[in-house]
Amino acid sequence: xxxxxxGGDLEAFGAAHPHASxxxxxxxxxxxxxxxxxTLDPAWLTRLPGKAEEEACLAAFSSYAxxxxxxxxxxxxxxxxxxxxxHLFERSRVAVLAPTYGEHAVSWEAAGHSVxxxxxSDIAHADAEIxxxxxPNNPDGHTFDTAxxxxxxxxxxxxxxxxxxxxxxxxxxxxxxxxxxVEEGGLLVLRSFGKFFGLAGLRxxxxxxxxxxxxxxxxxxGPWSVSTTALxxxxxxxxxxRWIDDTRVSLTTSMERLKAMLVPTLGTSISGTSLFHLLRxxxxxxxxxxxAAHGIFVRTFAxxxxxxxxxxxxxxxxxxRLETALNDWK
Numbered sequence: 595x596x597x598x599x600x601g602g603d604l605e606a607f608g609a610a611h612p613h614a615s616x617x618x619x620x621x622x623x624x625x626x627x628x629x630x631x632x633t634l635d636p637a638w639l640t641r642l643p644g645k646a647e648e649e650a651c652l653a654a655f656s657s658y659a660x661x662x663x664x665x666x667x668x669x670x671x672x673x674x675x676x677x678x679x680x681h682l683f684e685r686s687r688v689a690v691l692a693p694t695y696g697e698h699a700v701s702w703e704a705a706g707h708s709v710x711x712x713x714x715s716d717i718a719h720a721d722a723e724i725x726x727x728x729x730p731n732n733p734d735g736h737t738f739d740t741a742x743x744x745x746x747x748x749x750x751x752x753x754x755x756x757x758x759x760x761x762x763x764x765x766x767x768x769x770x771x772x773x774x775x776v777e778e779g780g781l782l783v784l785r786s787f788g789k790f791f792g793l794a795g796l797r798x799x800x801x802x803x804x805x806x807x808x809x810x811x812x813x814x815x816g817p818w819s820v821s822t823t824a825l826x827x828x829x830x831x832x833x834x835x836r837w838i839d840d841t842r843v844s845l846t847t848s849m850e851r852l853k854a855m856l857v858p859t860l861g862t863s864i865s866g867t868s869l870f871h872l873l874r875x876x877x878x879x880x881x882x883x884x885x886a887a888h889g890i891f892v893r894t895f896a897x898x899x900x901x902x903x904x905x906x907x908x909x910x911x912x913x914x915r916l917e918t919a920l921n922d923w924k
Contacts (some may be wrong), residue, residue, distance in 0.1 A: 595623055595836060596753050598613065599895075599896065601620075601622030601623040601891070601893045601903075601905075602620065602622055602623045602625075602768065602794070604618050604620045605893060607620075607622075607830070607886070607891045611886045611887070611889070612890040612903075613887075614886055614887055614888065615788065615887070615888050615889035615915065616889055617815055617889070618637065618656070618729075618889045618890075618891060619633065619889055619890045619891065619907065619912050619915060619916070620855060620891045620894075620905070620906065621885075621890055621891060621892050621905040621906070621916075622795070622866035622892055622893045622903075622905065622906050623870075623893075624732060624789055624867065624869040625788065625789050625792055625794045625844070625869065625872040626789065626790055626791065626792035626841070626845065626904065626906070627726075627792065627867060627905070627907060627908025627909075628792060628841075628908050629791065629792030629793050630737075630792060630793060630827070630830075630837060631792040632827045632831065632854075633728065634823070634827075635675070635826070637810045638822040638823040639822070639823060640693065640853050641822060642818050643820060643822040643825050643858055646691060646821075647689070647822060647825045647826065647829075648668055648710035648751060648820070648825060650825070650829045651668060651798075651820075651824075651825040651828045651829040651832075652666055652667075652668055652800075653724070653834035654830075654831075654833050655785070655787075655800055655828065655831040655834075656758060657832070657834040658833075658838075659746060659768075659773055659785065659800075659802075660673070660773075660774060660804055661773045661774055662774075663698065663776060663833045664801055664805065665776050665777055665802055665803060665804065665805070666800055667800065667801045667802075667803065667808035667811070667812060668760050668798075668800060668819075668820045669798075669799045669801050669815070669819065669820065670770060670797045670798065670799070670815065670821075671786070671787075671788065671797040671799045672762055672784045672785070672786045672796060672799040672826075673685045673697065673799075673878055674799070674815060674819070675700050675784050675801050676695075676697050676698060676760070676784070677697070677701050677809065677812050678811050678815065679697075679701070679758070679782070679801075679811060680701050680702045680704070680707060680742065681705045681814065681880050682758075682807060682811060682814075683705075683707075683724065684708050684811045685705075685706045685708070685711070685722070686708070686722070686723035686724050686755075687707070687708050687721070687722040687723050688702045688708070688709045688710070688712055688722055688723070688724045688725075688726065689710050689711075689712045689716055689722035689724070689725045689726070689820075690702065690706045690707065690708075690709055690712065690726045691711075691713075691726060691727040691728060691731065692705065692711035692713060693727045693731075693732060693733060693734065693895075693897075693898065694726075694732060694760075694830065695728055695732050695762075696759065698728070698760070699711070699725050699726075700861055700884065702724070702726070702893070705778065707724070710722070712725075712752070714727075714736050716744070717746070717855060718742060718746050720750075721754070723750075723753070723754070723755040723756070724750075724755055724756045724757075724758060725750060725755070725756070725758065726758045726760070727757070727759055727760070727772055727813045728745075728759070728760040728761075728762065728763075728822035729743065729761060729772075730764065730765065730767060730867045732748050732762065732763060732867075732868075732870070733870070733872050733873050733893070733895070733901070733903045734864055735765070735864070735865035735866035735867050735870075735872060736864075736865060736872075737770055737906070738767075738770075740770060740771075740772055743759065743772050744756070744772060744775060747772070747775060747778070747780050747781045749779075750780045750781075751778070751779045751780025752780075753778065756780055756781070756782055757781050757782070758781075758782045758783075758784070759781065759783050759784070760784045760785055761773065761784060761785050761786075761788055762784065762785070762786040763785075763786075763789060763790075763867045763869060764785070764857065765789070765790035765791075765838075765842075766842055766845055766868040767848070767867070767868075768869060771783075773785065773802045776803060776804070777818055778805075779804070782801070782802070782803045782807065783802035783803070784799065784800075784801060784802075785799060785800040785801075785890045787799055787800075787824075787828055788898075789867070789869060790841070791831050791867075793827065793831075796821075796824045796827060796828070797821070797824060797828075797878055798822075798824040798825075798828045800821060808850070818874070823888050825913075827829050835903055837900075842868070845869065845906070846868050847865070848868075848870065848906050849867075849868045849869075849906065851906070851913075852871060852904065852906060853866075853871055855916065855917060855920055856871065856873060856904060856920070858901065859920045859923050860873050860875050860920070860923070861873045861874050861875030861881075861902070862874040862875075862902070863901045866903075869905060869906060870893075870903050870904065870905045870906070871903070872901060872902070872903050872906055873899060873902045873903075873904070874900050875901075875902050876900065877900075878894050878895075878898075878899055878900075878901055878902040879894055879898055881902055881923070882894045882902060884919065884922070884923055885916075886917050887919075888915060888918065888919035888922075889915070890915065890916060890919055892904045892905075893905075915923075
């Protein structure tokens, strides 16, 4: 356990707020509340994944992302990559974008690397063998220009280093992905399934990397690391072009609605993605406590006390309760 605070633990939130309105609403994560719906065959739960199923899921993602499948590897979610990747490299100087998803720095430090933080405007000048960024970034939604990332990739390659790009939120903005550039060297890309498709509990992700890196990480994870169920649902989802196109549009529309509700009441809009929005407010914890009384779980940050991150409601009653809570804010 890292001790980092994360969103998504609705059970713990409910225990901490026993008198909050029920049912609880989880807006603490950046996960699509309208998940991809797929037929579930009970047989998938009773047997180990086969090679053909792994290859089918891999092919579906590679076609969807436009990446040569020779550079793509199945993983049980991107957290497994974040935790395992640092152990594949000799101890190095690592520059991690800040703020960003906290597990990146924690994982590199746990593997014995020397880790420093670097703000977005300075990351291109970081003097480190390994540079880690998230694009689009979490929690502030900052995006890096693909040309700038390509230049940084080539710089890292020339020095024998690496650029690591976490693209967990790129599915809503595929033009930001640089996964195709991995075959040029000096670049590793992490891709998530669960956020955009709304199935975070399925634990499916992909490492885009030179094959030798992927082989080393796969050995650490062992056989059958991705479940049969995840392979089948992932394959169906990545092949469903209509659902993907419709979801990109609907998420954008929903986020505009959310921002229109939040900003006039809670504070200043910072940025975000189509799955979450970050606000600056005078007292984020007070705002979070007010929403919690209405049974709404949002994300605060101990090191950023004036920032509040809010994910998308899903069903109509969730939008209605959020609107009621905001109308009650004083």
